Amino acid sequence: MNKRVSLKDVAQHVGVSIALVSYVLNGQEKEKGVSPEMTVKIRKAIAKLNYQPNLVAKGLKSGKSHTIGLIVADISNPFFSAIARVIEDEATKHGYVLIIGSCDENAAKSRHIEDVFLNRQVDALIMTPAIGSQRQIKDILKRKTPVVLIDRYFDNLKVDSVRVENYQAALAGVLHLINNGRRRIAMVTYRTELLHFRDRREGYKAALAQNDIPFNPGWIVEGSYEKLDHDIATGLGQLLRTAGIDAIFFANNTLAVAGLKVLNALGIKVPDQVAVVSFDESEAFDLFYSPVTYIRQPIEAIGKEAVRMAIDRIQGSTADSRMMTIPATFIVRESSGSK
């Protein structure tokens, strides 16, 4: 009752060689010319003994693990876990299993996870790359394991990637604020070189430029990943008290939640005194007294495309590296209202 039953057990039970059983298992009884009666017998034995294939052995033999590695900054972050869910479903649909690792925006940590995943023979890697991980990604590609980048990307690194139209979305968000009569618009973002945040910043600047509003670097508040709440409380608090800001554009949901807390603490009314637009969504946005206007990322599409690209490579595609850019959706609610 105890040990796992193997091909051999089934074969012995029927009194045939393991090859026949293998053929039947893989639906090759026709090609291999297994007699119908034998096929039936073997099928019965498989069912009776409740045979379950050992996928590790299969993987060793075939060189395919049917596993996709997913490395995100932090799986406990709702944005990444939402993507993970989409990727999981999509992978499952195609017979793949997901192994997940969190790299905390840290290239060394990411490197370690990559190594472990590669040694486990993942068939492909989908990742949100940390800063400074270009080199290691290149190495992985050299070893012929497909990589698909999501959310972030790097210039001059030939690798498949799925991105969002960060620039355009940010531009639209800030233009919306301007159209609502705001001109003293601050931006809250991370102190980071990640290109997607740079793009959002450029979108913000472009919106100002298009309306002849001078860009004031001092109106960009930057937070660090490590002590975000503190940075935002200090930086944004200072700015709000002194600069006569009438709108804020947040570069992502985490920043927005931190920033809205500051607004609350200072008793500043949204949108009467300060209008707000944020990148990403959050449960908290719905419950805020002034439901937050936000830019919705196409999470579903990102996940699906990433898996599609990965599987395409696994199946041998050697096309040039592809970059897919997906538009975001702008959801207007109350927080961005005109004065």
Place this chain on the structure above:
Amino acid sequence: MNKRVSLKDVAQHVGVSIALVSYVLNGQEKEKGVSPEMTVKIRKAIAKLNYQPNLVAKGLKSGKSHTIGLIVADISNPFFSAIARVIEDEATKHGYVLIIGSCDENAAKSRHIEDVFLNRQVDALIMTPAIGSQRQIKDILKRKTPVVLIDRYFDNLKVDSVRVENYQAALAGVLHLINNGRRRIAMVTYRTELLHFRDRREGYKAALAQNDIPFNPGWIVEGSYEKLDHDIATGLGQLLRTAGIDAIFFANNTLAVAGLKVLNALGIKVPDQVAVVSFDESEAFDLFYSPVTYIRQPIEAIGKEAVRMAIDRIQGSTADSRMMTIPATFIVRESSGSK
């Protein structure tokens, strides 16, 4: 530059047998009496060729995959992704990798994931079991794969589990409302047989009973997983309009977010008109105009204990099934204020 380098490649490069290389790799050069010079040579070759062990092969040989399977209801739910992160870190620390699946509270789906994971030879399974999965869990245990249940549990199923003191926490939460002068207290929960929700309900009832407040079944609003927002909007909305409710106890964060939206829609003021206490936490609770009083689950401890139990079993413990129950923390803020 291309193919993966195997033990054989290293051995050939040095001109020795693969056994020696294997010994050195596993730090057994002393026990096996490999000469120091040879050890050095082999070490150099390993480094030079950048040898990476094939963990699949190792797993096939050893019967250990060094993989833990985690099955949750939905990885995109922040509560589960937070636990997943803790488990991931803990597993990594012990040299294990996590494969993750979402079962959507569905026993059949869970069953499928379990099969896939078992066929991949996971060394243990940590799961939030769906209703009706006792049977399949028993089967897994029979096959000698350790299982640890988290969050939920079943009576009369001998299996390791990590739980929270649901009854006591709910009791404390509702007593707090009563002490704040509320007596017309509704509860919002799921229409489910899951025991941890039953426990929370019992805690609610006990608090009423201790204060001679008659229990009114009509004051329990139940939602389904499928159309939660609709159910809560209808059920809770109806109750609020007709029953003179002065407080609500929410059985988890998702329910609370849905419920608070209803309160907002009806223009009901928290806590002046209706006081609120919720199980679980949520970013949204901080941003609500009246920061929500809640019961914080010991996510860190749950994850760590679960991994500890799993690894303990993997290492051969055959002790009786253990049940660990961890207390929750009550965080008082404004939403539960007295009238």
Place this chain on the structure above:
DNA sequence: ATGAAAGCGCTAACAC
């Protein structure tokens, strides 16, 4: 001190 070889469970080419 080192090598040869069996075997983990499976696939597939080849032999009968």
Place this chain on the structure above:
DNA sequence: GTGTTAGCGCTTTCAT
């Protein structure tokens, strides 16, 4: 039609 066997990469026993 069915059986035999090599081999995927590794560990480990047994010989030498």
